[in-house]
Amino acid sequence: MFNLTAVLKRLVIGRALRSDELGETLLPKRLALPIFASDPLSSVAYATQEILLVLTVGGLAYLHFTPWIAAAVVLLMAVVVLSYRQVVHAYPSGGGSYAVATTNLGESAGLVVAAALMVDYVMTVAVSVASGVDNIISAIPSLADHRVAMALAFVALLTAVNLRGVRESGRAFAAPTYLFIAGVLIMCGTGLVRYLLGDAPVAETAQYGIKPEPGEADLLGLALVMLVLRAFSSGCTALTGVEAISNGVPAFRKPKARNAATTLAAMGLIAIAMFAGVTTLAIVAKVHIAADSCDLIGLPDCANYTQRTVIAQLAAAVFAGDHSFGFYYVQAVTALVLILAANTAFNGFPLLASILAQHRYLPRQLHNRGDRLAFSNGILALALVAGALLWAYKANVTSLIHLYILGVFTSFTLSQTGMVRHWNRELRTERDPGLRRRHQTARIINATGAAITCLVLVIVLLTKFTQGAWLAVVAAVVLWVTMRAIRRHYDSTAAELAVTEPKGALAPPSRVFAIVLVSTLHKPTLRALAYARAFRPDRLEALTVAVDRDSTAELQRQWEEFGIDVPLKVVDSPYREITSAVMVYVRSIVRESPRDVIAVFIPEYVVGHWWENILHNHSALWLKSRLLFTPGVTVTSVPWQLSSSAAADHPAARAPGAVRRGEPTGRFKRR
Template identity: 75%
Template sequence: MFNVPQALKRLVIGKAMRSEELGETLLPKRLALPIFASDPLSSVAYATQEILLVLTVGGTAFLYLTPWVAAGVVLLMAVVVMSYRQVVHAYPSGGGSYEVVSKNLGDNAGLVVAASLLVDYVMTVAVSVASGVDNIISAMPSLADYRVELAVAFVVLLAAMNLRGVRESGKAFAAPTYLFIGGILLMVVTGFVKVLSGHTPVASSAGMGIIPVDGKDTLAGLGLLMLGLRAFASGCTALTGVEAISNGVPAFRAPKSKNAASTMSVMGITAVVMFVGITALSLITKVHYVDDACQLTGVPGDCKTFAQPTVIAQLAASIFGGDQSILFYLIQAVTALVLILAANTAFNGFPLLASILAQHRYLPRQMHTRGDRLAFSNGIIALAVVAGGLLVLYKADVTSLIHLYILGVFTSFTLSQIGMVKHWNRTLATEADSAVRAAAQRSRVINGFGAVVTALVLVIVLITKFTQGAWLAVVAAVVLWVMMRGIRRHYDTVAEELAVDDPHAESVRPSRVHGIVLVSKLHKPTLRALGYAQAFRPDSLEAVTVSVEKDATRELESQWDEYDLQVPLKVLDSPYREITKPVVGYVRTIRRTSPRDAIAVFIPEYVVGHWWEHLLHNQSALWLKSRLLFTPGVMVISVPWQLSSAGRADHPSRRAPGSVRRGEPAVRSEHEKIPAPENA
């Protein structure tokens, strides 16, 4: 019988892969770059914009700070990339910052990093997709009313692509990433050629004045310093996703560490070149970008409805000739596409980290399970759901979402660099080889400098962004940390409780086994359950029914005597028409009478084949099972009877008694007391 859900699943994610095919999913460097580095590469599209957004609160007076802020971001990028190259070589197993911190600073510190990164991965998806939609709207303003719908649709599309597997998503996303790099570099080179030839491009907003926010144009001293630091903190969004390569080392082809380190270097150099080019051209072309369009003077029409083109859109228009140029639309298209695909970095990093945490028992074990295409499907779906919810909640607004961003990533940067310093200290304490010691000392200097710089940035980000919404990210990370500690505590408690202390004492047989077959009517499922129960040869066996309707109970007793089934039938009264309570009470009474006995409860059930058939039956059996399972010394045994609708090609008569196929429809109990009789 044709299975529609399975057909749709195969259409979306493709044919299932065998576990031994995992090696075929390993990535060459050309695919690893767009998969793991699309976030830091694409963030240059809005990092400059975020710097300008902060500095223009004072009008144009403080735009002279832009080169200094950008230089700070570039220096920080170089330090972080060099530091993470050390992580890749020292810890190639793929734990990244989490593994470094856990092994060197302890489990609690490691969980701080893990919680921070998980929150930051969610924000990466939300911010990247929202920014991509912004660029689409810059080219097609008519889509502004569908901002949220577009953002959520892109998240669903990204999740579907990643469910197809890492390698497949890499192939799909490689071309847009490389087109974006090529397009931005072409724009930067063309812009500088025009400047050098005396035809300096002019941005569309260059002629618009900027009205300073009240009192902000006269900032000096500490106020000016805080403004510069806030702009620097906003510009540090260019560093988001840098750590993803260190988390994804196992996904690289051999030699894994070398290939991962090389990819990280290429990513760092490319991102710096693009960021510097965009920032320089923004100043040269006099791009003006503000938080509120009503800050601008000379805006065409109503400032409240005026949609500011993004910095990239203004540069592309001034350099390539506006909306009359194919290259303008190409830049907008690839920028929007790569910003949306930048979320793919999180769709690879989040499931990998969640899988490691699940393996260490800090997240549900389902997060460590690979799906049909050998991707960590549960992590992908969880990320898509949470990020989609944020986009709806914040109406896919980049400015609102950006304040929740980058706090987590600098927490992981700082702690991982401190952890690496401790790692090199331990190496130097035990290593005698002079060459190895010299390399370790160089690495310690790099990581030590990285720790100081990233800690300083973390403080700056915390101070400048906390009241603007970053406190929500802090709260989310704290809640996640507490939750992960609770999950680990639960798993540890379960493991301790299940551990075998005395194999002989704990495998002792019960004194007797008392069998109970639950009966509602006398039909084929009931007779099969009786036969199975007798095959188990319990020390005693009885059938039990609950009397809800007197006439039906008398008819059942009459049939029981007529068929001479050789199994006594016990009737439990139920004046309030309950089924579960009388059965559970009777079973517990037997347990109290004979605590060393075991009780086996057999429940005859049948299997329905269609979803709508489930609606025709109540759920009393599920509740009854759940109550019985909480009773010590009681075993619940389901005896299925497959109806013909459960599979025409696999009729019950052609199967071994009681067998159930993989993926078979849900089971419904025949122990369902309903007024009208049912036909088997």
């Protein structure tokens, strides 16, 4: 069993890497782009669609706002990319928004950023995978009934690939990302050239009108403004994942900051070109899409019609049909890159969690690297939470999207505000004129970014809060409170364990009272007695609990017959409760001699096969757990290896995680 587990583990994640091989896992720019930028690059596959879905609640009348909304998103994206380039240069040690906010705005602000980002990373996985499944279903509608199962399977696949290490995941994801970029740019370029030549592509839904939602047909004033703002906030999903590069600077090859900034700039330019191209082409091709297919006027059998995504409709229109090579190519790479876009979160979340764990805001296990030098515990935690969300929301993009991007703009706003304070502090001490000009320019960029992203955050809150974004707010608040509580626990534990008087702590106890638990007189019992003697305690006795009178009498007879010179203490238990009887006796000794150390020795035997554990009781764990909570008591297990435990010498038993479980002897059962 252990051998099979070890083999499967190596097949999934590969051979274990030495700690000194960490440098070999650092990323060149060509691999860093698909790893850290696949999320914002792939967002163009659904950002335009989300804008159109909001505007069409009032029918076709409001689609003329689309280019203006898209232009605002492009401007925002440019400002955010420029702002984060300043973060990368100023904080090359990683941590991104969290590091900036903590250093410049304080601990609480830093935790707000961390909580918001962690929630958003989870949403990145859920939305990206769900959107990728949507595009697969657009190409193969018969798979619609298997949406959730497909989504969960893709999350499991991403988890396995990321457990193999950052560099290997980059190699796996590089080709699909670059193929997606090429496919979308070729599609947009071909479509726009056809438009300029007078042969504009026409979407399959261009012939259908859209029935307005009740009360949404003739919006004026504030209602119209709110609709446009809601469409803008949905389009801002194109900015998700931009901060991942600033969080992952330590994963880049040297010079880390310059390589990360170059990758960030390349990502920004490509994402802007792709988003602008898809949106322009959607307007040219007259793509019409609605939340409910039956809102499309003139569509026959709407109840059984599965709407295709905007990307799918554009690919079919540009490449002359949904059976062309171009259509299937774009759909395949779009679906693939949307699923792989979750990899941005699989790299950003564990890195951020590791930093938080190092600062004692999350469990320390999240700071540990696995066999492949990846933060395995963070990867598994992200996969579990994202999988639960996909299952709860049935992998529906429209339902999940409302929980999205709130965290992104929270971190954007606080980090850019923190950067303004950073540059103010630098300018107070910098005297070089050239550097002062650079710092002033950077401050203007970050101040602009802070103002714009703060405005967008307010818009997102106003337009999405009641539609489900409140859940993301609640999750972030709960996470913030939890991280504060974890830090308080670690701080109080450290204070309690701190050495203030070394000489006093090293002083030996007044006496050592050793107790050997006995149920049957056999070899493990004798070994435990011999082991306890080796400690030369001031007092040594054996302890048994009288559950069955005949068995106890037989034990006493054997004790005298063998001439064992250790007193045998018999504790009565009229209700056959062994654990409680032992605890009462031990605590009574502690009360009588509070300055003494009570050393309890538990004889137990070790089995060699997993199935043998099923056949034996597990009372050692229960007894130890009870005794360990008693002040002044130490617990020692004295193992006796059975012949089957020779299997422990097998290589599989020495694999990480392979442990031979010790079993207590006789009738020390959990009651």
